[in-house]
Amino acid sequence: MNSKVLNTLEYNKIKEAIYGYLSTSTGRHELSQLNPSSDPQQIERALLETDDGAHILRLQKSMPLVTLNDIRPYMKRLTINASLNGTELAQIMQVLITVNRMVSFFDNLRANKVELQKLYDLITTFAIIPEITQRLQHSLNPDGRLLDSASEELYGLRKRITRTETTIRNRMGKYLRGNQAKFLSEAIITIRDDRYVIPVKAEAKGKFGGIVHDQSASGQTLYIEPAAVVELNNQLRRDQLAARHEEIKILAELSAMVAPYQDEIITNAKIIGHLDLINAKAQYAKKIKATLPKLSRANHLHLKNARHPLIDPHKVVGNTITLGAEYRAIVVTGPNTGGKTITIKTVGLLQLMAQSGLFIPVNEGSQVGVFDDIFADIGDAQSIENNLSTFSSHMDNIIRILKRITANSLVLLDEVGAGTDPKEGAALAIAILDKIGSVDSEVIATTHYPELKAYAYNRPKTINASMEFDIDTLKPTYHLLVGVPGQSNGLNIAERLGMEASVIQEARSFSDTSSQEINNMIKQLADQTRRAREDADYLRSQLNAATKLHAELTEKFSQYEKQRERLTQNAKERANEIVAKSKRRADKIIADLHEKQKHLSESAVKENELMDAKGQLNALHKDLNLSNNRVLKREKAKHDFHKGDDVMVKSYGQPGVLVDKVGKQSWEVQIGILRMKIEESDLEKLNQPKQAPKRQYSAVRRTSSSGMSSTLDLRGHRYDEAMHEVDRYIDAALLAGYPSVTIIHGKGTGALRKGVTDYLKRNRRVKSFGYSPANAGGDGATVVKFK
Incomplete structure (x- = not known):
């Protein structure tokens, strides 16, 4: 890109x-x-990296x-085999530590299945040098001071220095107390020439002996190293020099250790810097509410609600701008201060940002091109030094532009042809636009000349546009109206400001009738466009509200469905628990009955009755997924009773025919010559087709499977x-064909005996x-004989 643009x-x-985010x-x-790039692959990679950074911020x-x-x-x-100091080595250590932290950070993102498009690959290019990193961390503080653990020798020297300093302070502390304290100017221990001293009054210098290292400006205080600590100070100085020598030795060793990895460490620092820039781009995008644009290799621009990033976001007006597909040139007309210049600057700056891998302040789904260069002639570039007028400076710039443009260039011209005679300026502007059109560059030009309105209307792939102006408030709205040329509002504005009607009327008489008609037509188009935009904004807000409500209702319904399924599941599981508990009790009862049956000469309970009862209990178990349960469907079919159906009476083991329903859960059943009231639970539909009833009746014989006892207790x-x-x-x-039976009712109060007697009297069979x-129970049992 040229630096001028x-x-x-x-x-x-x-x-x-x-810069502030780095x-x-x-x-x-x-x-x-x-700088902006013209390489599509490089731009795509940079945009995706910024998108990864923005995604991390969103998380x-x-x-x-x-x-x-x-x-x-x-x-x-x-x-050159130089040794680095502690601060310099600490900076290198920070680079290596940051590399390890970055690798761990992105490993955690990958483990959490965070999808990134480019940064995982970038992280793999780090050079991990664990042994160097560990040694530096073991030897250095972040501020560059060597740690005691840097070497055993340094550790020993520092321990000895600390002990010696403690001994010196303890001995000198005695001078600060007691009788000798009165000879001190101040009760402190200080240092002169790297040796511990005390401030002594000049007249008492002979009281302590030792060496004078310094005196105050007035000469009233001497800084004396007492004789009692001279040798300790000498030892301290020797240890300090030895420690310093050891530190220099360690720094040299660390420098030599790092030296072979210069290239890897420099590369690591560059990658960290690149990640830092990606993070800063993402932070800036978040601040200006920018989004990721699509990239068009055909240079089709479609900027939705584009906003200038350097204007206060609370004041900036967004505009939708399309260029390159249906038309390759836009001619923006209209008065000054309407926002024409800002509009073309917005298009150019957003394109530069996108080609630099930056998000741009537009709505989602916007699209930018890949231009080999962007040229702009904007503003007043007059030069006194070069003796250039405004017109001359514009022409000089446009001449250079026309020499360099290609079919993949974007040209932005502000007030093209301005600064000279209007007729000549308009003709020149048309010629310049034709020249740009012949090269097939994309261009956006602003102008005051009315002749260019007709030019934009007549030229192929060229369209008019204007900045909306509110004639009622006499203020621009800064909305771009594509397809509507700008109108001349001078007379209208003058009239609104209070100019005398006669002056306005005379001015209108001087203007061309056709121009007035064109202005009226433009005004109507502008009004229609404004109303359409307002309607679109209203409908968009309604759609957003409806979409939000639909999403909320969908979420609530989904929650309701899940809760209903959960409650149904819980209810079924609870029912199954109850049935299972009942089933266990029934099994226990049946087991007891079997045990009793073993000790009876004749079974009091039939086996098939036991099995049927158990089957009914098992049938109570509720399948958790019953929609396609074939067994359940068959069972339901067996119990779907209708008049005339053939059925099996399970308790008697005899077939019969349903005569009529009696009550809600009972049927009257024809079994041979007998009609009996049977519960539905004791019936089962037979599969064989129903046969025509026979007129003759055959006697019902006892079957071998009846197994019932001749005694009822x-x-x-x-x-x-x-x-x-x-x-x-x-x-x-009677069905079993028994000639007689015995009913044991006991003696007791006699109520059962009387009831049995009354029943037998009423039974015609x-x-x-x-x-x-007497030897078989006497009046505690009744023997019944049948006809």
């Missing part, structure tokens, strides 16, 4: 804003070298960056339950009944 569009102010000298150096994470100085001068000194039963059992038992005995013999 960078200055004209204030590109360096963007770099200055990014931490490292290498990052600042890379920013100073940053509220921060790269582990610290303040790092430029280490390149230190590394150059190592090439009612002892322990309640009266109602006992009467029900008698009714069922007599019916079963009973031939006779009477008490059992």
Whole structure:
């Protein structure tokens, strides 16, 4: 990119804003070298890196960056085998520590499945030097001071120095107290010439002996090293010199250790600086609410709600600008102070930012091109020194532009052809635009000349545009109206400001009728465009509100569905627990019955009844997913009863036909010659097709599978339950073909016995009944004989 356009569009102010977010000298150096690129691959990579940095910020994470100085001068000194001081080595150590932290940081991001497009690959280019890093950390503080652990010799010397200093202070402390304290100017211990001394009054210098190292300006105080500590001070000085010699030796060893890795360390520092710049770009993008633009190799610009990044975000007006697809030239007309210059500067600056790998302040889905160069002729460039007028300076710049443009260039011209006679200026502006069009460069030009409105209307791939002006408030709105040429508002403004009507009327009479008609047409178009924009803004706000409400309702419905499924699941699981508990109890009862059956001569309970009861309990278990349960469907079909269906009476093991429904859960069933009331739970539909009923009836014979006892024991039963059992038992005995049965009702109060007697009297199938013999129970049992 030519440097002139960078200055004209204030590109360096963007770099200055990014500078404040940098931490490292290498990052600042890379920013100073940053310029827009014309290489699509390089631009794409830089934009994706910035996108990675923005994504990390959105996750509220921060790269582990610290303040790092430029280490390149230190590394150059190592090439001549020089030794670095502690501060310089500490800066190198900070680079290596930052490398380790960066690697760990991005490893954690990868482990958390954070998707990044470029930075994971960048991190792999770090040179990890663990042994050098550990040795430096073991030897140096971050401020460059050597640690005691740097060597055993240094550790021993420093310990001895500390002990000697403590001994000296303890001995000299005696002079600060007691009788000799009165000979001191001040009760302190201080240092002169790297030796511990005390301030003694001049007239008492003979009281302490030793060596005078200094005196006060007045000569009233002498700084004396007492004779009692001279040898200790000598020892301290020897140890201090030895420690200093050891420190120099350690620094030389560390420098020699680092020297072979100069290239790797410098490369690491550059990568850290590059990451620092990526982070700064992301921080700046967040501040100006910028987004990632798409890249068009065909140079089709589509900037949605583009805003100038250097204008106060609370005051800036966004405009949507499209260029390169349907039209390659935009001619913006209209009065001054309407925002024409800012609009073309916005387009140029955002394009420069995008080609530098920066996010731009536009709405999502915006698109930029890849121009080989951007040219701008904006502002008053008159020069007194070069004897150039405004017009001459503009022409000089435009001439250079026309010599350098290509089909991949973007040209921005402000007030093209201005500064000379309007007729000549308009003709020149048209010729310049035609020349740019012949090269097929993309161009945005602003002008006052009405002739260019017709030019934009008649030329292919060229469109008019203007900046909206509110005639009621006499203020510009700074909205760009694409497709609508600018109108001349001079007479209207003068009239609104209070100019006499006669003057305005005379001025209108001097103007061309066709010009007035064109201005009226333009005014209508501008009004329609403004209303359309206001309607679009209103509908957009309504759509956003509806979209937000839809998202909330969708989320609430999803939560409701999940809660309903969870509650249903919990209910089914609870029901299953209850059924399982009942099933365990039933199994226990059945087991007890089996145990009792072993000790009875004749089984009181049929096996098939036990199995049927257990099957009914098992059927209570609720399948957690019943929508496609075939077994359940078959079971439902077996219990879907209708009049005339063939059924099996499970308790009797006999087939029958449903005659009529009695109550909610009972049916009247024809079993042979008998009609009986049977519960639905005791019935099961037969699969064979229904056959025509036969007129003749055959006797029902006892089957080998009936297995019922000829004795019914009612002892322990309640009266109602006992009467029900008698009714069922007599019916079963008749079906089984028993000639007689015995009913044991016990003696007790006589209520059961009376109830059994009354029932047998009413039953027409009973031939006779009477008490059992005395040796078989007497009046505690009744023997029944059937017809």
